[in-house]
Amino acid sequence: MRNAFEKRSWKVENPACDRYIYSRKYDSACMPSPYELLPLLVTGTGGIGTRVVTELLRAMGVEAGHEKYDAHATVSWTHAVNDFAFGVPYPFSSERTLWWQNRKIRNRVDFENVFKPRWNHVVHLTRCPIKVIKSMLRPHAPVLRFVERATHSPSLTSPCASTYDCETDLKERVGWATSMYVAWNEHVERYADERLRIEDFGRSVEKTAKISRKLCDLSFALKRKTKTFHSCAARVDDIANSTIPLLLSSSRDDRGSRQAGLALEHLREARFAPGVDGPETIDEYLKMARRYGYAGECVVGNDKDERRLYWCSRKHEVQTDPPRVETLTEDSQTKGGIERCMTTKTEDCSLVETRCPTSPPPRDCLRARVLFRTPYRRLKCCFRCCLLYWLRATNFASNMRYHVEHAKETFMNIGFRALNPDAGDFGLDPELNLLVHPHAFAAISDVHMHPARGCHLTSSSSTNRSTTIASLYHHKPDVTLLPFGVKAARRKDPWMKDKEFKACVARMRNSKKLIFDVFDPSKQLPGVHLAKRLSLFMANNVGLEPPLNTSSPPVYRTNKIRERPIGVRGISLWQAILEHPNLDSVPQRTDLLLCCCMNVDGMHKGRMEHTKVLARHPAFNCPLDEKYRGHHIGFPRNDPGVHEIEAEFVLMLNDKYGNRKNMNGNYDAHMPVLMLGSKFVYSPNGVGEQCYREYEALVSGAIPVLDDSTYARRHAALSELPTVRVENASWETITPEFLEKKWEEMSRRDFDVSVLYLPHWYDLILAAAGII
Structure with missing residues (x-):
């Protein structure tokens, strides 16, 4: 695993400084005049107690970010590496946070510069190794993709990096987590100033107070002290009797002793990624544990616990019973069964640990009615058996x-x-x-x-x-x-x-x-x-x-x-967004009309003129910055939570449209998120009458406001969909009052939008080919 962060294309003039390319540690010889210097980074692997340390620092008045940058301290396993060096964002983006807004140096896209920011002091945080590995069994796809891109020779790949819904087993999960533990810690060891064990916090209140004061001093090391500055010794005294015991009790482990734990034998039986030497990795794990001062059950686990362990992909946890694989009923793959699946919110629909019936579904399952705003994850799950059968039966x-x-x-x-x-x-x-x-x-x-x-x-x-x-x-x-x-x-x-x-x-x-x-x-x-x-x-x-x-x-x-339909412009981007399991956390239908993020050049005639008409209404918030003429108008949502989930979308793309440096604005993740937050989307004609924006609005659950068509077939198609059509370019009829009334009216209707999805078209193709 010694090469996991080596042999990259990045090089600097001084070979001794190469190691700082892959981290954000400051070094006075390599970077005598840093563009942006922050005081403290506390880092290590995932599952080491970073949240507890963050809360402790915050209790002392330190501006500390958990998995994010902040002014005084960053406590984060992801920031052990330099995101710019491999062209993808940190999974937990700091963009639009208070720290980001207060920065004097701000990059166009998040923090895309290899030299800024940098940390003056780095503390390597560790925890009982076998418990860390168990806690790292759960990362979902964007985090797995981030680690895959950050590591090299060998790259720590995982079959679960390409999909949010991954069915895997315990051996594969343990192999990845063990490799990650060794590679990440080896990397941090190369540049960290000192090491700290999370268990040291729990020895006593006095010991914890001493460590807390040191971290506090490091956090304020670059701050210019004034007479009114509250010293770290006083800050520790302020919280010693109340906050510290509470934080210690929350760091002491894993939801009780009855829970099954991993043992060294599970590591030996693990299945490792291609290119990773399993025995060598386990040997390095044992050496690393001794180096960090761990022994006994912290390293080998409880070998006396003879219970067989399994990984439950549906619950994302280790359990002692084999996961129950459910065979779906034959009705689930019929037209009626699919329609019930899409409209029944009380029943779970899972893409993992379920199996399709062996009997072939009737072809009319492809003709199931799809109601407007049915969540895409639900559609995919309900159509799965029908879709897979007919795709495979027809080549x-x-x-x-x-x-x-x-x-x-x-x-x-x-x-x-x-x-x-x-x-x-x-x-x-x-x-x-x-x-x-x-x-x-x-x-x-x-x-x-x-x-x-x-x-x-x-x-x-x-x-x-x-x-x-x-x-x-x-x-x-x-x-x-x-x-x-x-x-x-x-x-x-x-x-x-x-x-x-x-x-x-x-x-x-x-x-x-x-x-x-x-x-x-x-x-x-x-x-x-x-x-x-x-x-x-x-x-x-x-x-x-x-x-x-x-x-x-x-x-x-x-x-x-x-x-x-013309469809979505970037299918990978839209899959990454609409299939995200936490998409509900993105604000939805909070804005009346989305005007921004649209080409307004000469190829799209009339767009700027129509936009000027809508811009007369402040409620529409239609931006008209002339410097964006010919490119895009408008700006992304100024919400740190939204930007965090957007970072996960970009990670899922895995350079399909280029990396963060060269991704064209057409494919930025913020535009689909803005559509999710809007009731209506302004969508005038594109190069042709249909444009991607129109279709993308519909599949995101927004209603496009568009030019009506003189083409008979397009006019007929639009009349069946939830759209607001503007006749004869009369955009002055579109007012806030008009759209609010339309929203109430259209919300009462059930629209069948099956024409927007591929099963409908597969059915037409099979019929045209004479397949019954």
Whole structure:
């Protein structure tokens, strides 16, 4: 484990200073003039008693942050490392806190500078090792992802780092926690000024008072003392008889002696991450325990306790009974069963420690009615068995695996290499994803054509050999199949000469049935010459439609042509947000209208003019800062609690759209959070009529206020959804009084929004392919 924080690309001129790149410890030789110097950091691993130390310091009047920066002291295991060195935020963000607002030096994005802030003094806090490892069994996905990114050679990976709902066993959890304990402590040992055991607080009130005074003195070491300064000796005397005994009693352990504890044998039986040497890690754990002054049960646990231990993934705790795995009823995967699951709030729905029935569900389970504002976690859980069966029974799932594995391959020599969702983001959990997004139908397609990613052709058809599902991202179907028109001679066909596209085009031309998904800001209907082979045509912004009458081509008078939602811009970001188990802690529906965070450049005509109309009403809080013209208008919510949960969203992305330094503002986590906090979202036309903002508002539970459409299919789709449509660009009709009335009116209605989610579209595709 000695290399866990070494062999990075970061280097400085003085090799002796390299170790300070990965921490925030101040060193006068390496950083003679620090940009920002803070007094004290108390750190170690998780589960060492940082909360108790924080409360003790606060009782003495020290401005101390628990897992966050503060003016006098930071007591935090996460701050043992330098977040900037590996480009992701601390899981418990300090942005927008009182300390952040009072800073003289403020970074554009949280604390993205390797040299600021720094700590003058670092105390390494330890605790009984076997108890620490047990307490570290519970971290959820963002914390696991943070540790994975912070460690290196080997990286401490975990299968639970990519999903909030992870089913695992005790051996895997213990292996990760033991590796983390050794790697993190080794790292802190390299730069800490001194070590302190949390047990030393519990020896006596006198001993605790002595340690408390020392920590207090360190916290105020950089403060300019005046005559009115209350000394640390006096502060300790003030709390000695009341606060200290109370704090000591809260630090003495784990909810009672009856609770099953780990033993050294559990560490020896643990399953470690790839690249981690288990026996070597355990040997280092034993040496470390002796070095820290621990022995006996603190190191080996209670070997006399012969009870078998298990990990319960649903409760996130160790237990002595095997976790009960529930097999769901056959009714749970029917249309009616799914609808009851989504509307019954009293019954639990879990993605872990449950199993789907062995019997196949009827296909109409994909047509279950979805009510507006049904929580996304509930949707995902209720649809799970139905969705998994039909994806796997039709090879949609195998196509997904193929496209995800090949997403980063490039078949065309082009200059577009930006890290953004358009470059091939299939999400954190493609198979169980329900949200529409730019590549949702590419994921299940047999043929995927993308101007930045070339052409992908799966080895097997997702339905049958006579039907081909083709996803054309910014490619028009008529031109793709017959580039020079219906009567073009094959010898002039450029596709047949292009190695990258020849096989894909040939596959489509040889199919009896074609199912097209076309993603483009504006497009025409498919050509009449495709009518005989066209089974389904899905597109956003289906426009330029001829009058539908008896003389119209037959293909235009059928349900083969569908206006489908544009979806979310960044599927991984929205999954990270909507699946978060603590999403209820984000303020919801507190604001009337969200105006901010929107492109207002020349590609989005009319947006600035409409915004100026709405800005006349102070209640809308529509910002109009001209310096943001051409980019975005508006600012994120000034709430430290919201920023903390946003940091977890960014950790879940794991650099999918770049790291914190280069993530484009379009994909910042604050905009979806603002939508959750709004009743209505201002969503005028984008490059085309549909825009991501409209769909994102709906899946976040807000009502979009948008331009009405002259396109028949889009107009019909909007009329069935909870939207406020502005006719003839008459934005002056949108007033606070009007929206409040609309809110009351629409809150009384039940809207079926199943068209917003993928099961509805999978059902249409299967029907078009002739699968009953």
